Amino acid sequence: MSPELVNLIIQATGETLYMVSVAALVATLVGLPLGVFLATSRKGELFAAPKANATLGVVVNATRSTPFIILVVAIIPFTRLIAGTSIGSSAAIVPLTVAAMPFIARLAEGAIREVDGGLIETASSFGASPLQIVFKVLIPEALPGLLLALTLAVVSLLGYSAMVGAVGGGGLGDLGIRYGYQRFMPEMMLAVVVVLIVLVQAVQTVGDYLARRVNRRLRHL
Amino acid sequence: MNAHQSLAVAAPIGRAEPLELAPTMAEPMVRFEALSKVYPAYRDKPSVHALQDIDFSIARAAITGVIGRSGAGKSSLVRLINGLEKPTTGRVIVDGRDISALSGQPLRLAQRAIGMIFQHFNLLSSRTAAANIALPLEIAGWSRADIKARVSELLELVGIADKHDRYPSELSGGQKQRIGIARALATRPDVLLSDEATSALDPQTTRAILDLLANINRELGVTIILITHEMSVVRQLAKDVVVIDGGRIVERGHVADIFTHPRHPTTQNFLAEALGDAVPVSLASRLDSQPVPNGRAVIRIHVRGTDTGDTVVARLARELAIDVALLSARIDEIGGQQVGSLILGIPGGEAAWRQVLFYLAQHDFAAERLGYVA
Numbered sequence: 001m002s003p004e005l006v007n008l009i010i011q012a013t014g015e016t017l018y019m020v021s022v023a024a025l026v027a028t029l030v031g032l033p034l035g036v037f038l039a040t041s042r043k044g045e046l047f048a049a050p051k052a053n054a055t056l057g058v059v060v061n062a063t064r065s066t067p068f069i070i071l072v073v074a075i076i077p078f079t080r081l082i083a084g085t086s087i088g089s090s091a092a093i094v095p096l097t098v099a100a101m102p103f104i105a106r107l108a109e110g111a112i113r114e115v116d117g118g119l120i121e122t123a124s125s126f127g128a129s130p131l132q133i134v135f136k137v138l139i140p141e142a143l144p145g146l147l148l149a150l151t152l153a154v155v156s157l158l159g160y161s162a163m164v165g166a167v168g169g170g171g172l173g174d175l176g177i178r179y180g181y182q183r184f185m186p187e188m189m190l191a192v193v194v195v196l197i198v199l200v201q202a203v204q205t206v207g208d209y210l211a212r213r214v215n216r217r218l219r220h221l
Numbered sequence: 222m223n224a225h226q227s228l229a230v231a232a233p234i235g236r237a238e239p240l241e242l243a244p245t246m247a248e249p250m251v252r253f254e255a256l257s258k259v260y261p262a263y264r265d266k267p268s269v270h271a272l273q274d275i276d277f278s279i280a281r282a283a284i285t286g287v288i289g290r291s292g293a294g295k296s297s298l299v300r301l302i303n304g305l306e307k308p309t310t311g312r313v314i315v316d317g318r319d320i321s322a323l324s325g326q327p328l329r330l331a332q333r334a335i336g337m338i339f340q341h342f343n344l345l346s347s348r349t350a351a352a353n354i355a356l357p358l359e360i361a362g363w364s365r366a367d368i369k370a371r372v373s374e375l376l377e378l379v380g381i382a383d384k385h386d387r388y389p390s391e392l393s394g395g396q397k398q399r400i401g402i403a404r405a406l407a408t409r410p411d412v413l414l415s416d417e418a419t420s421a422l423d424p425q426t427t428r429a430i431l432d433l434l435a436n437i438n439r440e441l442g443v444t445i446i447l448i449t450h451e452m453s454v455v456r457q458l459a460k461d462v463v464v465i466d467g468g469r470i471v472e473r474g475h476v477a478d479i480f481t482h483p484r485h486p487t488t489q490n491f492l493a494e495a496l497g498d499a500v501p502v503s504l505a506s507r508l509d510s511q512p513v514p515n516g517r518a519v520i521r522i523h524v525r526g527t528d529t530g531d532t533v534v535a536r537l538a539r540e541l542a543i544d545v546a547l548l549s550a551r552i553d554e555i556g557g558q559q560v561g562s563l564i565l566g567i568p569g570g571e572a573a574w575r576q577v578l579f580y581l582a583q584h585d586f587a588a589e590r591l592g593y594v595a
Contacts, residue, residue: 126408127357217390
């Protein structure tokens with residue numbers, strides 16, 4: 001493989017990492033609180049707001065059921081508003097983030113709901129405020145599950161990032177389509193696939209390791 | 222089988238008045254005033270009257286047992302005391318404050334004066350023993366240095382100073398409950414609520430935990446409210462007992478009085494289980510309601526009080542010259558008094574057991590005829 005092609009791969013990998021990491025970061029900052037809210041706002045719960053819970057649930061489901069490639073195109077005006085342009089890696093971060101937010105929110109909700117309700121009751125009986133319960137009980141207790149959820153979200157983002165080539169987002173997927181498929185360069189396709197596999201493996205391994213490290217529940221089983 | 226036909230005997234000596242708890246100090250620690258709790262109908266479930274006509278006080282610095290079967294309303298009672306639920310009518314006064322009228326930050330401050338321990342310990346798996354104990358202190362906004370000192374003190378108090386850095390998953394049930402107790406006491410509460418705290422523990426560990434609670438009550442003067450379905454727990458620890466059934470208080474008083482003279486059937490059932498008043502299965506299957514030729518009358522003597530039951534059998538046999546058969550016996554010491562029952566077989570027909578009965582009545586023992594065996 002020529003040095004130019006190797007450079008292309010390195011550049012595309014950099015773009016992918018840039019898009020995925022920024023999107024994952026922003027989506028976590030929004031999705032995690034959203035997930036906490038979804039997990040604590042049903043009737044009789046900590047921040048009981050059944051109407052808001054139901055409404056958010058519908059929005060989350062709607063976003064999640066829209067195919068990503070459609071979402072990318074459908075929110076171009078929004079992307080332009082945020083990023084100033086609808087083309088390029090930075091612009092691609094917008095749809096990636098929009099898609100990852102509800103995904104992370106749902107996974108976080110699941111992880112938070114796994115926490116034993118007795119612990120919420122316990123902290124309440126000690127006079128803990130709802131926010132103290134979230135930060136001192138729910139998030140620390142759900143941490144292993146939350147880390148696995150984030151790992152899954154990052155892996156999914158790696159997959160999604162391949163599609164943003166459609167709006168000139170660049171990255172590994174774009175490289176694979178344009179060189180590997182359209183110019184019929186199987187070695188390029190192979191290289192892209194290998195890099196993606198390595199990235200996914202790395203993310204999953206790190207995620208699993210961190211989740212195991214913070215999990216004190218099964219330590220001695 | 223009319224085996225429980227009572228025989229007319231003299232009223233038991235020293236019957237106590239179980240309807241009023243003697244206050245140890247002027248102001249009770251917890252006072253329920255005309256309280257009821259109704260959970261409204263929800264979807265296809267009808268409304269539930271969890272508690273009705275609850276009107277009683279819990280003495281300061283004492284250990285009070287609240288006993289009832291599951292579904293009797295014990296959990297609702299606990300949640301009303303620590304303000305996790307509001308009464309439908311009436312009030313709950315804790316240490317002179319109407320906790321049922323508080324909400325938000327004032328409620329949270331009041332809750333910090335009430336410690337609680339749980340059946341399943343409810344420790345955070347993500348925190349070490351020390352960090353679990355620190356939780357209520359962090360919630361109350363203590364400084365880091367104060368927390369550190371207080372946690373060491375508490376670990377020492379509950380006897381697990383060496384488990385400082387252990388996670389709950391590395392500890393036994395008894396050790397976990399010790400952490401639970403230390404955590405509950407962290408903010409120096411005036412009241413400790415124990416919600417079935419020993420129900421998940423083996424008998425030996427239960428004993429150790431109950432001893433620890435007794436020490437805490439004695440040395441720190443903390444009022445302890447024991448919620449349980451086990452009479453043995455109440456017996457070992459409590460001074461006063463409240464029996465609830467179907468959301469109502471059916472009986473209350475000093476443990477020694479209630480145990481010696483239970484009035485309500487629910488209390489009697491609890492006692493029968495705890496004391497072995499129940500007729501052994503093999504004997505019950507052989508019991509006949511009609512006299513059996515050349516058989517024995519089976520009678521049960523209730524031993525309630527300081528008088529010892531063992532000598533009465535010997536005296537009875539000697540003075541009446543009757544070969545009394547001891548069929549079953551169980552005697553425990555409760556609050557310094559002997560409590561239990563003896564089941565005897567009396568040969569010699571109607572005349573003999575009437576004589577026995579008369580003898581027992583003379584000596585102030587309550588007895589009943591259960592039936593006859595061959």
